[in-house]
Amino acid sequence: GAGVSQSPSNKVTEKGKDVELRCDPISGHTALYWYRQSLGQGLEFLIYFQGNSAPDKSGLPSDRFSAERTGGSVSTLTIQRTQQEDSAVYLCASRNAGGNTGELFFGEGSRLTVL
Amino acid sequence: AQTVTQSQPEMSVQEAETVTLSCTYDTSESDYYLFWYKQPPSRQMILVIRQEAYKQQNATENRFSVNFQKAAKSFSLKISDSQLGDAAMYFCAYTENNAGNMLTFGGGTRLMVKP
Numbered sequence: 293g294a295g296v297s298q299s300p301s302n303k304v305t306e307k308g309k310d311v312e313l314r315c316d317p318i319s320g321h322t323a324l325y326w327y328r329q330s331l332g333q334g335l336e337f338l339i340y341f342q343g344n345s346a347p348d349k350s351g352l353p354s355d356r357f358s359a360e361r362t363g364g365s366v367s368t369l370t371i372q373r374t375q376q377e378d379s380a381v382y383l384c385a386s387r388n389a390g391g392n393t394g395e396l397f398f399g400e401g402s403r404l405t406v407l
Numbered sequence: 408a409q410t411v412t413q414s415q416p417e418m419s420v421q422e423a424e425t426v427t428l429s430c431t432y433d434t435s436e437s438d439y440y441l442f443w444y445k446q447p448p449s450r451q452m453i454l455v456i457r458q459e460a461y462k463q464q465n466a467t468e469n470r471f472s473v474n475f476q477k478a479a480k481s482f483s484l485k486i487s488d489s490q491l492g493d494a495a496m497y498f499c500a501y502t503e504n505n506a507g508n509m510l511t512f513g514g515g516t517r518l519m520v521k522p
Contacts, residue, residue, distance in 0.1 A: 394440035
């Protein structure tokens, strides 16, 4: 697609439920990143994919968080047994790893609200 | 670990005036990129300007320019002739020139533009 696409745009869930957030990167971009942005805060790195593998999972805050990427394209971030502190905007970004500018291209994010 | 610090949580500027947003970073690397991203209410992060550390010349993009002081590890953003559409959150970001290219973000500065 023309840009990074994320869905859902907004998600309201009850505490304890599982949620899945989807990211469709720019076509041809091999690197994909997930960030979390709590209200009024900066961006917190969660996980990075190069192709289908995740060389860096260091940012995942707990074992309730997991992510996968299939076909070198779409990625899904799953949060199990959601807690209120999981409420945030989850931003996805992609990059052409063959490029040399370092720039990330971002989607509009998925706003998660845990009641 | 690299850190990026934005010491101004909020800034205000009169329309048509000039404003400077501050950013400092900490790294032991010599080869890296620095960025300023803009985040309007739509949530999508938009690249404003990029600076390669090996370049001594400060980057400029129309009304946006940077003051890159490598020895001082300082990277400020100057917005000239401020417009109402410049109102947004601005994030300073750092990445190393390697395969991962994960961006480390500062906490952000909210810029308000007064008509």
